[in-house]
Amino acid sequence: MTVVPFSLECRSTECKARCATLTTLHGPVQTPVFMPVGTRASVKAMTPENLAEIGAQIILGNTYHLYLRPGHELIRSFGGLHRFMHWQQPILTDSGGFQIFSLRELAKISEEGAAFRSHIDGTRLFLSPENAIQIQEALGSDIMMALDTCIPYPATRDQAVQATDLTARWARRCRAAQTDTGQLLFGIVQGGMYADLRLEAIEELQAIGFDGYALGGLSVGEPKELMIEMLAATTDHLPVHQARYLMGVGTPEDLVEGVYHGIDMFDCVMPTRNARNGMLFTSQGRLVIKNACFQDDQRPLDESCGCYTCRHFSRAYLRHLFQSREILSYQLNSIHNLYYYCSLMAGMRDAIKEDRFMTFRRNFYDQRIDPLAHTNE
Template sequence: MCASPFTLHCRSSECSARRGELQTRHGVVQTPIFMPVGTQGTVKSVSPANLKEMNAQIILGNTYHLFIRPGHKLIEKFGGLHGFMNWDRPILTDSGGFQIFSLQQLAKITEEGAAFRSHLDGSKLFLGPEEAIAVQQALGSDVMMCLDTCIPYPADRKTTVNSTNLTSRWAARCRSAHSSREQLLFGIVQGGVYPELREQSAAELIDIGFDGYAIGGLSVGEPKELMHGMTEVTVPHLPQDRAVYLMGVGTPEDLVEGVWRGIDMFDCVMPTRNARNGTLFTSTGKIVIKNSKYREDKEPLDGSCDCYTCKNFSRAYLRHLFVSREILSYHLNTIHNLHYYLNLMEQIRKSIEIDSFARFREDFYGRLESE
């Protein structure tokens, strides 16, 4: 196995939080980090320039959706996803496993892979481990993910065992198909809500050997306590010299709790999706901007936020845009929510550096109010 692309700088003396960096071919990513989700080669309603202004270090693209439209071979002709969308910083692509899980009524999963029908036109398609790697290599992402099998919550032990074992077999095939070694490849730990299966999955992936490790199959409907519990029991079984990525998580509170338990990387559609639905994150809690109490409110969304939206517009104006269904509402709301998430992670990194993350966590919860 090659030298790790992850460098650990310091740890918290109070919990499992850690501060590090991940080296990729398009730059160094400072961790812990949140990755905005750009499902179809775009983070919805914001431009690459907007993302750079808010210091997004790395974004996520979706293998399944880009495979279906416009197609990885077309994107490859433009120099990969970086050239296609004009983004010169790191990109992580997920494997498509979660989308196949989400569209399971259209898919049939076998040992070979997933045969499914396009959700766009019903055409027959196939994505196995080798295909998932080939697509991601064509996309040219900096971090690729192994194809895995995700199961719903709840799932019985037999179903979870079968899924976990298949994920490990697919991971070995992904590693064998991985020829572009300048692109990092992460394995995905499965195991449902069974600690012993999580431990087994981690051990099998470590035997194969990956550049980093992700924890998958969480945030699929299980209680928060169980999600945090599974994270807590899984992290100690993963190598300390590799980045650990908790997939599809989550709320600001989830990020704080994930870092507390040793997570380095996060992604979630929540800040962008909630922005389009009018739910905005602030240092004192969530704001539902359509509420009538903001009709004449001259204050910014968050007085402690220095994003473009907060520096220039009132809550009253943002409410007007949202209830009028103006496109600018999506843009300004998304800028704010992503800035909030990325700034939260920057504050977390700084607190770990001075070994005061426990105090930061306490202050974070102390500021939150409920609307």
């Protein structure tokens, strides 16, 4: 019997928010879900046990970086990423398209693929759609991403057309290169900030046929209002009974609005990157732990938070660790931020199941003071 990878279980009667189960080789994922980013087979400052304890269901690794170091053949020799990094729950691997985009001064894009120099040692390398699939199959991720060409902002319509068409041709080659490993393969919708191009891209990708569909090329410098406009214009045109993934997004507000518009999956480096920079997410907004007002503050970061950090440590201690550049600061801050993100998603799942998502959304904003009110800026 064929297993349907995405089972839609309930939908809000008030908006497009929905809950589903995504079935993978390493277990089910309850959506909507946030995926902590473990680019190089490690979520920064977090052990696999930390990740399990904060409620992470699935994490993300990156094809480009793992291809460069330590190499996919080495990881294959360990039986894949799961055994290599001691994480037995699902993993999604990005194809490397965004990294080639972000390091585009080192890359040359052609019909065949991307020729680039390693940012580590300058070695000449080449990544084609076929290579991207072969590498991800060696990594053994549960969800692979098709290789795409990300479009910068701003971009002319002609630039967007050319890149979107190339992404579609590469997507077809990725699907053809896939072998029978049981791994899922998602296509990526590009189109820049042109809604009609994105709708055409969705049609092309559906004609090829993928296990899920991602919205790429958003949160690349465009105004937030434009990102939401593109999201609203395209999500309804994605297949109802397949996963919808908004790549590289974002803030807690972005997650709430993404779920409101019918998105199932998210990833972003923000919770861990901000943690290392001393910015913490709380139910009332952002808190910058270095500020002098926390020097003798005995309260936890967030009195409504149940994470390990908030159960055991004061703001004063966390400020001390950060000011002293103690390694423990990065771990405790990361535990808190990722717990906050995973708990936010769990709260949204419960609200959708109980058909009270709009009340949840309203309360989310009502609880928040000025996002930077905890700073001295």
